[in-house]
Amino acid sequence: MTNTSRTTTGSTTNGASTGGGSPYASRPFRPGRIAVLAAATVAALFVSALPASAAPAPTGDGSPSAATEAARQRLVAAEPRPGARSVGLSPAQRAKSLRTAAGTGPATARALGLGDQEKLLPKDVVKDADGTVHTRYERTYAGLPVLGGDLVVPARPGDRTPTVSRTTDASVAVPTTTATVPAAAARKTALATAKADGTTETAADGAPRRVVWAEDGAATLAWESVVNGVREDGTPSELHVVTDARSGKKLAEFDRVHTGVGHGQFNGKVQVGSVRNGDVFELTDPQGGNHSTYDLDNTNSSGSGALVTDADDVWGDGTVADRQTAAVDAAYGARKTYDFYHDRFGRDGIAGDGIGAYSRVHYGTQYVNAFWSDACFCMTYGDGAGDANPLTELDVAAHEMSHGVTSVTADLIYSGESGGLNEGTSDIMAAAVEFFADNPSDVPDYTVGELIDINGDGTPLRYMDQPSKDGVSQDYWTPGTASLDPHYSSGVANHFFYLLAEGSGTKSVEGVAYDSPTYDDLPVPGIGLHNAINVWYRALTLYMTSGTDYADARTATLQAAADLFGRSSEVYETVGDTWAAVNVGERFVDHIAFATPAAQEAAVGQPASFRVTATTSRASGLTYEATDLPAGLTLDAATGLITGIPEEAGAHTPTITARTADSSLSRTFSWTVIPSGGDFFVNPGNVPIPDADPAGAESPLIVTGRDGNAPSDLQVTVDIVHTWRGDLAIDLVGPDGTVVRRLKAPDSSSADDVHETYTVDASALPADGTWKLRVTDVYARDTGYIDSWKLTF
Template sequence: MAVIAVGLPVGPASADSHTAVTAGRTNARPAATPAPRAGALPATLSPTERAALLTRARSQRADTAAQLRLSAKEQLVVRSVGKNRDGTTHTHYERTYSGMPVLGGDLIVHRNPDGAVTGTDMATRTSIATTDGKAVKSAASARRYALWAARKDGVARPSAATPRAVVWAAKGKPKLAWESVVEGTQHDGTPSRLHVITDATTGVEIRHYQDIQTGTGHSQYSGQVDLTTTPTGQTFTLSDASRGGHETFDLNHGDTLNPYRDDDDVWGDGNGASVQTAGVDAAYGAQKTWDFYKDMFGRRGIRDDGVGATSRTHFGTSYANAFWDDDCFCMTYGDGADDSRPLTELDVAGHEMTHGVTSNTAGLIYEGESGGLNEATSDIMGTGVEFYADNQADAGDYLIGEKLFGNGEPLRYMDRPSRDGSSPDYWFSGLEQVEVHSSSGPANHFFYLLAEGSGEKTINGVTYNSPTADGLPVPGIGRENALKLWYKALTERFTSTTGYAAARVQSLQAAADLWGEGSATYTTVADTWAAISVGSRPNGAYVTNPGDQHSVVGTPVSLQPRTGSTNPGVTRSATGLPTGLAINATTGLISGTPTKAGTFHAIVTVRDSKNTVANARFTWTVQPQGSGCGVSQLFANPGFESGPTAWSQSPGVIDNSSETPARTGRYKAWLGGYGTTHTDTLSQKVTVPASCTFATLSFHLLVTTDEAPKSAAYDKLTVKAGSSTLGTWSNLDKSTGYLQRTVDLTPYVGKTVTLTFTGTEDSVSKTTFLIDDTTVSAI
């Protein structure tokens, strides 16, 4: 059950009001953005096509589970399937473990038009196979606790059926749990469906959240509007066969569904005292929301199955709220605190129905950061509905519930959320603990910035002034593009546990699909997340500092810094290199033979066609010939051509198979590549002579991965000297060939130390770390 917002506040929000645009001022708009790639947009599916996709997905469950390396006790349950115009499909699965639902175990499998899996998005990557065992605490004790917790939350007349056994995997280590659902009435009259999750071993509460997601609005009459109705005998009803059979009913402050009927098909009088007026607003809002989703995204109703929902008006007595309920597949509207201002505003209807869309796609859990994103999604799409309707009696704006107080002050501001007195403008580490209608603030701010850009501007007579966390401007990509991006991320990438950091990654994947990775629009999306303190702005050009270098006159050197750009036209240059060395402008490889001793202050510069620049500064010390210790190799069997000789390894790490290439010779070290939770190690002990001044470890590394581009660092390779970490690489360092990596061993001069390579993988999507041609040198 989803409700559109929290109960009405006692008084107006403590915020300054937006002012009307002054005469002669023009609306500022974002710069033009290219249209998204048509093939990446959602396809409109007929009932037959949708049924065929669901049937195919169900038939692939076992194969999909095997590809994901799920355990034999884990089963996949198809929730929904979406398809893009280019034939790409996105299947949402729920998961069970030993027959128990896994809360937070949902995942999305992406397949190309040929049916091959191209990637996954998972609510959790932690192995579920840690929950075997029996419940210590009984279902009865879990039910008693849930009823107590509900009363503590102010739920009146609470009742709960027998709890069900589940696996809780939404956060932390998966564990066996009881899920109790408590029904009753919340403090403001909203029905309760409180989910209480308790640990089946300890009885301690893990989490609780309402399944009724509330939203606040107020009566918003839209003037004279056209309605689709149905003639029934000598009368007409508010039933719309053209939109899935959507029906609007009058509850008349009770429990009975009373069809709205009218003799002349002219409904209401624009006055809240008329029983029919609320029905007009509810039906109009439902029709415009259906049309918005259909025309903008090709979606046929809340479940995308062509079936309309139900709207119910005049709920309760003095009920100042509205809510969506999955169980009845219906929207319900109260009449306000004085029973004269029904909460049937246009953007409320859009907000309400969007809770249903979210429930049937990402299923964002209604608490913590995911709950804030759930609320923001409804605000975003409700705003989209208002602009789409293009009704002059209710012009589109970025204000939520602006008619609520009767004085023009909204409940929430998308351009600067903090103006409501409780919502933050930017993400911060404690956002998880903020109530969901306030933790939606940063996401609402992100959407406004992405749609319209930062700074002051006026739109439909309302003045906005949107700041950024880093003080840098963002241009915006236009409202329709921003809506298409958010919808694609919601329906194809978000899972039940998606928080702000994951939303950034997943929306960037959507941007890459729509406009191309590294495109100007892609960069704007990344910049906009940075503008609300989620991630950092991509600089375009980049260079990884290789650290201080040490060489000897007459000894050839080769150094490959990591360089590149998100933009085309990349060139590399360097100043201050030791005499005899030069940089390749195309690859960035620094090579040559030093001819002069001394200390050199090198600067490597990367520049792209958009004139973004990155620099790395480091010191390069060149020793005279014959000075220091002059040791070129302290490792034994450095290229592994003698197999495991001199090395300690996990079984099979040093390998000569043809499946993966060595850089030179036949052997290399192969860490990872299992696609399941696994750790490989490779080590050798060395002694660095005390007569040396500097020492380094270098090796050539090739990283291949099945993880999605721009994902998190799920799989890692670390290099340690003893217990000290010298360097870390991950699936994000994917490369097409071997690249030389170097770490400093100077602190270990005069010491004996074990150098260890450790490769770790999580439970999904393999990453392989290949190492060859290692060197420990000292001068």
């Protein structure tokens, strides 16, 4: 399922259990009370965690061990800090806060060190009970929208150095705002892209607009084109295509209409909101932000359709023969989703503006899908196969409308890993709404599509406890996750959330059986659905931005857990351990998460640099120690940065120890030092090449012991790993800083990598000194690094 948006709280109750009973029903919701009746007192925070090295193994039948279950019960019982819950803002208060943020935007931009041509435009504001105000900004550069320039700035009382969440830390600046590629060429590329994707009836929505594209880190002047059309299954498409305004190269594409397959058709006998207008009742819910439901009469209209009305305020009969039945389910789903966000988080409507998104039923003919569109800020449902199975079940509504919440908060770009997080967020929120509603006609569960036989074999469309059971989704993160369709890369998020809520192993929740594995075969206990959804929502709305990937999501959820439960809490470490269970980051062992460093290679006489990184839940922070480093290298105890010049060749196995005030964790890795000198000098150290950055990357090579000048046939061997070699300019820079020769100019080659030996006349320069290989990536999107280079005399 998907959304139509474009591109960085709540207290809880307890009760998610492995037995019967809805975790939301255990303490009833009362409209108007924010964040589900925050407790007057907070349970003691746990400060000890279950070290991974001592984690109890599951029992032989796959069920959690007694120790894991005991840990789960402690975690489920944990209460968030009252000060971290959201304070509900009325539409008027929210508007006033946004006006205030707009007035202070220039001062905030200066405080963040933004350039003179950069401006901040407030998009959203969230206030915590302790007085912290989180303001989400979009950014412009020289008046142009910056896609990927979004950031969230928290203003905590007494905090002079707030932690800012942003998509890119790179400078947002371009050499010129004048495009060399005409808008017409960008439009042509966009239309061709849409057609290649299988979109028909395509038409460009106005002229392309100039933007600064910064989603990939470096800023690039670009054109953003919008193409409207219809996909092969009849779903509307609003495809955004971003092209480099200097080269014409396509940088990105993402669709703003998010579609999906639903779960079923009936919610049983339910209450729906309506109003009387003369002699008829209208399906408009005044308690749900005046949400209205419309009938499209099986057309593909882009309009709202006809408002659903009735003479006696008794709607539908529970069968598809009555067209109102689908409207009832849609209205019910909209109201339950509205109530969930309001009662759990104090959110007044999908956009936080007090207005209920509207719904459209009976879209198209035999349309087996449902979708959310930011353009109309509305939900649309098809009638399914044979027009006899409307896709109006509760979690379809919650899933799709949650795309709307994502669009007005983190605005996760619907491609790459951020796309998977966008799609996964909607599955996560849909599951939470199901448990919140606790409707016996649709038993709450952690599966998608279980009530409609989409696959033809009675199986669900997706499984949160083990996503790979659908045959395509991922259980665990891999380097290939970013290349998958968001519906399948969402498996990592879904699996993480299920494990965080319920824990690993076999169990039954609401009578539904689950069996959830972990990447490292170690158990995780789960913190309960209430606590898990609080962590995810806070991370989404306060710390994720449009370009957040899975590693960033780990950081965001850890920060959310620290806010809610304390950095030294057991919940905090469980969040980190659960990410490790889906192969994102490391588990905490003795309160330290420390990945084994990758094997390193350096050369005698050449500068080397490598930073080891670890994190801790302890307030004391970390210091580092090292043994058996290659001679000539030293470790900075405070930062973990290893620097120096290796003195002799050999194979080494250094051990790095990260320490807190009361614990330590060591990791051993390999570091090979190869000879360098005589007739050839080599630097094998990896150097990242910044994307579309005129400064480029430089790798130094120190030449010593060579008398006289360099030869006229100096051999320069270059090994570069890069996904689009045509982007690269490669220069050999002499010891005096002058460019001896351009070894490679940018070209049209789309091939990967550069592995070449060039012959250079360097006879005008002394051989001894520091030579440099300078590599510049002149276009955005594709990235890489200098793997190794050498000079042969």
